[in-house]
Amino acid sequence: MKKTFILFVSKLTVIFNLYSNQQQTDTIRPSFDLEEVVITATKTERNKLDIPYRIDVIGADVINNSSVTQIDDILRFASGVNVNRSSGIYTQRPMVTLRGLSGDEQSRTLVLMNGVPINTSDEGGVNWNRINHNDIERIEIMKGPGSSLYGNNAMGGVINLITKTPQQPQEVFSSVSFGTHNTIRQDLNVRILSEEGYYGVLSQYYLESDGYINLPEEDIGPYDTERFLEAIGVSARVGYNESDWFNWELQYDVFRDKRGEGMKIYNPEGNYRNFDTDLLRGNLKGGNDNTNYNMSAFYQMENYYDINERMRGENYSRFDVNSYREDVGFFGNISHDLTQNNTITGGIEYKKGGIEGGDYYQTAPFDTIVNAGGLTTFAGYIQDEHGFLDNRINFNLGIRFDHVTFSDGKFHSTDPWDETPELEDNTWTKFSPRAGARFNFIENFSSYISYSRGFRASILDDLTRTGWMWVGPKYANPNLKPEYIDNYEIGVDYFPLSHLKFSTSAYLMQGKDFLYYVATEDKIFGRPIFRRENVTDIEAIGLEAEMQYSLMNNLQIHGSYNFSESKIIGFDERPELEDKYLKYVPKHSGSASLFWQNSFVDLSLRGIYKGEQFADDINEEILEEYFTFDFLVSKTIRDNYMISIDVQNIFDNRHMQSIHYLSPGRIVTGRVALKI
Numbered sequence: 314m315k316k317t318f319i320l321f322v323s324k325l326t327v328i329f330n331l332y333s334n335q336q337q338t339d340t341i342r343p344s345f346d347l348e349e350v351v352i353t354a355t356k357t358e359r360n361k362l363d364i365p366y367r368i369d370v371i372g373a374d375v376i377n378n379s380s381v382t383q384i385d386d387i388l389r390f391a392s393g394v395n396v397n398r399s400s401g402i403y404t405q406r407p408m409v410t411l412r413g414l415s416g417d418e419q420s421r422t423l424v425l426m427n428g429v430p431i432n433t434s435d436e437g438g439v440n441w442n443r444i445n446h447n448d449i450e451r452i453e454i455m456k457g458p459g460s461s462l463y464g465n466n467a468m469g470g471v472i473n474l475i476t477k478t479p480q481q482p483q484e485v486f487s488s489v490s491f492g493t494h495n496t497i498r499q500d501l502n503v504r505i506l507s508e509e510g511y512y513g514v515l516s517q518y519y520l521e522s523d524g525y526i527n528l529p530e531e532d533i534g535p536y537d538t539e540r541f542l543e544a545i546g547v548s549a550r551v552g553y554n555e556s557d558w559f560n561w562e563l564q565y566d567v568f569r570d571k572r573g574e575g576m577k578i579y580n581p582e583g584n585y586r587n588f589d590t591d592l593l594r595g596n597l598k599g600g601n602d603n604t605n606y607n608m609s610a611f612y613q614m615e616n617y618y619d620i621n622e623r624m625r626g627e628n629y630s631r632f633d634v635n636s637y638r639e640d641v642g643f644f645g646n647i648s649h650d651l652t653q654n655n656t657i658t659g660g661i662e663y664k665k666g667g668i669e670g671g672d673y674y675q676t677a678p679f680d681t682i683v684n685a686g687g688l689t690t691f692a693g694y695i696q697d698e699h700g701f702l703d704n705r706i707n708f709n710l711g712i713r714f715d716h717v718t719f720s721d722g723k724f725h726s727t728d729p730w731d732e733t734p735e736l737e738d739n740t741w742t743k744f745s746p747r748a749g750a751r752f753n754f755i756e757n758f759s760s761y762i763s764y765s766r767g768f769r770a771s772i773l774d775d776l777t778r779t780g781w782m783w784v785g786p787k788y789a790n791p792n793l794k795p796e797y798i799d800n801y802e803i804g805v806d807y808f809p810l811s812h813l814k815f816s817t818s819a820y821l822m823q824g825k826d827f828l829y830y831v832a833t834e835d836k837i838f839g840r841p842i843f844r845r846e847n848v849t850d851i852e853a854i855g856l857e858a859e860m861q862y863s864l865m866n867n868l869q870i871h872g873s874y875n876f877s878e879s880k881i882i883g884f885d886e887r888p889e890l891e892d893k894y895l896k897y898v899p900k901h902s903g904s905a906s907l908f909w910q911n912s913f914v915d916l917s918l919r920g921i922y923k924g925e926q927f928a929d930d931i932n933e934e935i936l937e938e939y940f941t942f943d944f945l946v947s948k949t950i951r952d953n954y955m956i957s958i959d960v961q962n963i964f965d966n967r968h969m970q971s972i973h974y975l976s977p978g979r980i981v982t983g984r985v986a987l988k989i
Contacts (some may be wrong), residue, residue, distance in 0.1 A: 342629040353453040353473040355709065356462060356607070357648050363700070363707045363939065365749030365761040365855070367393075367818045371452040373477070378908055378917050380959045381944035384446040384474070385409050389921055390904040392857040392873040393456050393470075393818075398441075399971040400527040402496070402520070402979065403540040405572055405586055407441045408897075411456055411469035411878035412820065413853045414798075416897025417856055420772055423459065423466040424724040425473040425566070428644070429611040429776070432466050434666020435686050440588050443546050443568035447486065447500050448516040450477040457800045457820065458767025461711040461747035464662065464692050468767035468798050478566075479504035483987040492959075492982030494539075496522035500777045500986075510555025516548040527575060527974045535670070536624060536948050541585075544570035559600035566592040568852040573643060578622040578629065578703070584770070585675070587618040594880035600648075609643040614638070617670070629676060636670025636827050639916060654700035667721075668773045680727035684789070686777035688770065691716045694700060699883040708752040710862050711765075715743045716801055717770045722791050734817045736777060736791045743768045743795055757808040768797040771828060784830045786837050788844040796847060798824040812863035824851040831886045851895065867910040872875070874903040893932045897971075899924040916946040928972035939968035955986040 338528040354364045361368050369391050376387055378554030382402050388409055389396045395416045397408040406419075414421040420437020423430060432439055452474055459467035484504040491497055499519045506512045545568070551560035568590040577583030591614045598607040621635035646660030671683035694713035700706065722736025771793040779789045804818035827849035832841040856876040863869050879895040894900075901924035908917045920942045928934040942964065947957035958981070965979040 317407075321540055326828050327766070332556075345362065345617060345863060353471055354455045354459075355601060355696065356603070358661070358696070359698075362753060362759045362806065363704060363751060365707060365709050365751040365763050366765075367456040367802070367816075369393075369454040369456070372452050372453070375908070376446060376449060376452075378910075378915060378945065378947075379906075379919060380917065380945045380961050381446050382961065382982075383407070383441060383761075384444045384449055384452075385441045386961075387446070387452065388454075388472070388874070388917060390871070391454055391905075392859050392875050393855070394454065395898065395902075399969075399974040400540060401977040402442075402522065403524050403527065403572065403977070404442075405574070406438050406588075409441065410437070410470065411472075411853055412456075412822070413879035413895065413898045414469040414822075415879070418880070420466055421468040421769055423463050423471045425463075425471060426592075427476055427562075427594065427596070428473065428570040428607075429609055430466070430640075430642070430664070431592070431613065433613075433615055433638045434664075435636065435668040435670075436639050437466065437774045440568070440590055442544065442570065442572075442588070442853065443566070443590055444474065445500070445518050445546055445548065446514050447488075447502055447518070448476050448548060449474055451475045457763070457802055458745070458747070458765040458798060460715075460743075460767040461713045461746035461765060462694055462696065464715050464745070465664075465690060465770050465795075467726060468769050468796075473808070476548075477502075477504065477514065478552070478554070479506035482506050482508075483989065484646060486986065488984050488986035490959075490982050490984035493980045494522050494525055494977070496520070496980075496982065499901050499981075511553050512551070514548070514550040517546065519545045524573060524575075525977050527977070529625075529969075534971075536576050536578050536622075538572070538583060540575040541573040542570065544572075552596075555597060557601060558780075560598050562594075562596045564592070564594040565594075566590070572623075576622060578624055580593075580620060580622055580631075580849060582620075584622055586620075586622055587616065589616040589618070590614070593678065593808045597757045602648045604647065604684065606645070606647040608643075610643045611641065612616070613640045618776070625800050631675040633673045634670065635673065636668060638670075639667045639953065641665050647933050656698045656860055657694040658693050658698070660689065662694075664690045666773060667776060670778075682724075682726045682780055683720075684724045684778040684780075686722040686773050686791075687720050688773055688776070689718045689720065690770075693933055706752050707753075709749045709751075711747045713745045715745070715768070717741045717743070717795065719776055719791055724777060724779055724781065739791055742772065743797065745797075759806040761804050763800075763802045765800045765802075766797060768795045770795045770829075771845065773818050775828070782843075784831075784843050785840050787830065788833065788835075788842055790844050790846065793828060793845055794847045796824065796828050798851075814859075814861045816859045819856050820854070822851075822853040822855075824849075824853070827851050827881075829887070829890075846886065848884055849881055849890075850877060852882050853877065853879035855893075869906075869908040871906040871908075872904070874901075877899060890930055893930065894927050896928060896930065897926055897936075899926040899938075914946050914948050919943045919946070935974050936969050936972070939966055939982060940964075941966050941968075953988055955984075955988065957984045957986070958982070959984065966977075967975055 397416045398404045408419045423847045424439045455471040458470040487501040488500045500516045505514045508709040524541040546549040548566045550564045554560045574584035591775035594611045596609045615638040617636040642664035648658040667687040668792045670687045718740045720738045745766040751761040800822045809817045825888045826847035829849045830843040831846045835842045858874045903922045906919040923936045941962045944960045954966045961980040967978045
C-alpha cells in the first residue's frame with residue numbers, strides 16, 4: 314500500500330496499451346431522455362414517465378465529467394439529496410439523506426449497490442468512502458418512502474448504485490493523481506467480455522493523504538493534529554449475460570482503511586478509525602417476454618476499530634472500540650405480465666443483522682463494556698402496475714408486510730453501569746402500502762400523484778448498547794418500536810422543447826413514533842443518562858424543482874432548487890423541542906452545472922448553495938449558508954491518454970458543515986489517465 318505499488322500498477326497499464334488500439338471516448342449526452350428506463354422504483358424495467366413517483370438518474374457521462382473525489386460528491390447536485398461530508402475526504406462516516414429527514418441519520422435512507430442493501434444494521438450507516446466512483450455506471454434515486462418494496466431504512470427514499478459491465482472485449486482504465494495535502498490516488502479498472510457472454514471486472518484504487526486540521530484556529534489545542542487517511546479498495550466481479558433464464562453474477566469487495574481523527578496524545582498514530590469491510594454478493598436472473606425473475610444473496614462484514622485518547626485537564630483516558638457488524642440476506646422477486654398493460658410483481662426477503670462489539674478501556678474507571686444482538690426481518694410484498702388508455706394513465710399499487718425480530722441481546726459492563734435494562738427479545742410487524750397514478754394526456758407534459766408509507770426499525774446500537782454517544786451517556790432500549798412516515802406527493806414533468814425539461818415535485822410527510830433521545834432520571838458523573846424513545850411526531854413539507862437544457866449536443870446546463878421545512882410537532886417528554894427544526898436540514902438549497910465539450914478541452918463548472926441549518930436539537934447552534942464552486946478541465950491526447958485539473962471549492966470557502974468541524978477549503982488535483 315505504498316507508492317511503489319502505485320508505480321507498479323501504472324507500468325502494468327502501459328503494457329496493456331501495447332496490445333490494444335481500441336479507442337473509447339465519453340461524450341456528454343442530454344441528461345434526460347423520454348425513453349429512459351429505470352429499475353429501482355418498481356423492480357421492473359420501466360420508462361421514467363410511466364412511474365408515478367419522482368426518480369432521478371445520474372449517468373456515467375455526468376459522473377465522468379464532474380469534479381469528484383468520492384461518489385457522494387456527485388449526489389450533492391441532485392435535488393432532494395442532502396450530503397454531509399464535514400471534513401472532505403477525511404470524514405469518518407459521511408451522511409447522505411433524502412427529503413429533510415435529518416441530515417445526521419443515514420439510516421432513514423436506504424442505499425443499494427446492484428440492488429443489495431449496504432446500510433449496516435448496527436448503526437444504519439453506509440461507508441461511502443469505500444465506493445469507487447470509477448466503477449459506477451449510473452445512480453438511480455427514488456425519492457419518497459420506498460418501504461412497500463424495500464422495507465426497513467427506505468423512509469426518505471432509495472439510492473441504487475449500479476456498477477459498470479463490459480461492453481467491449483477489453484476495456485482498461487488507469488490513472489494516477491496528486492493534489493492538495495499531499496493526496497495521492499491510483500486507480501485501475503479492467504473489464505473483459507468473451508464472445509460467449511462471460512465477463513469479468515476488476516476495479517481497484519489506493520488513496521492516501523497527509524490531511525489537515527479541521528478545527529477553527531481559535532479551537533486548536535496542544536493535542537490537535539492533521540486528519541490523515543490511507544485506504545485501498547478492490548472489487549472483483551464475474552458473470553454471464555447471454556442466457557434467457559440463467560444470467561448470473563458474483564461479486565467480492567474488499568476495503569481496508571485507516572483514518573486519523575485529528576488528535577494525538579501518547580499513541581504514535583493518535584486517534585484513528587478503521588472501517589474494514591468485506592462484501593460478497595450473488596445474483597441470478599432471467600425470463601422471457603412475459604415473465605422475469607431476480608434473486609440475490611449477500612454477506613457483508615464490517616470490522617469497526619477505533620482508538621480514543623482524551624485529555625481533560627490533567628486526566629488522561631483511553632478506550633479502544635472493536636466491533637463486528639455482520640449483515641446477511643436473500644431477496645427474490647418474480648414479475649409476470651397478465652396483459653400487455655398489466656404486470657404483477659411479488660417477492661420475499663430475509664435479512665439478518667448482528668453486532669458483537671465492545672469498548673475496552675485502558676484507563677480507569679471503566680474496564681470493559683460489551684454488547685451483542687441481532688435483528689431479523691422476514692418480508693413479503695406484491696405490486697400491481699396497470700396502464701390504461703394506451704398508457705396515458707399508469708397506476709401503481711403495492712403493499713409489503715415486514716416481521717422484524719430483535720433477539721440474543723447481551724450487555725455487560727464491569728463498571729460503573731450498575732443498573733442496565735434487560736435485553737429481552739422483541740417482535741414488531743409493519744404494513745407499508747403505496748399507491749400512485751401517472752398521467753400522460755398532453756404531449757410533452759406528464760404529471761403524477763402518489764401516497765406511500767415508510768418505516769424504520771431501530772438500529773442495533775440503540776437496542777443493545779449502553780454507553781457514550783454524541784448526546785452523552787445513554788441506555789439501551791430493546792423495546793423500541795419502528796418509526797414510520799406517511800408521504801403525500803404531486804409532481805410535474807414538462808418538455809416545452811426537445812432539449813429542455815422542467816421537473817417539479819411537492820410533498821407533505823407526517824411522521825409518527827419518531828426515535829429521539831430522552832433524558833432519564835438517572836445520572837452518571839453528574840450527567841443525565843439518555844435513552845431512545847418513540848415519542849416524536851414530525852412534519853416535513855418540501856418542494857423540488859429541476860431544469861435541464863441542452864444548447865447543443867456538447868453543451869449542457871442543469872439547475873435545481875430545494876425547499877425543505879422539517880419540524881417536530883409533538884414531543885410530550887421534551888416539550889421544549891416542539892416547533893423546532895430537525896438538525897442538518899437546510900431550508901433552502903440548490904445547484905447549477907455547466908458541461909461543455911469542444912475540440913480542444915472538456916470542462917465542467919458546478920456550484921452548490923446550502924442555506925442556514927441548525928446543528929442542535931434546540932436550534933441554538935446555526936451553521937451559516939455557503940456557496941462553493943467546482944471546476945474540472947480535461948484534455949484527451951492521442952485518443953487513449955487524458956490529463957485533467959480538478960479544483961473543488963474554487964474560492965476556498967472554509968465553511969462549517971457541522972457544529973465542530975471546518976471544511977478543507979480549496980482542493981486542487983492533477984490527474985494523468987490511460988484508457989484502452
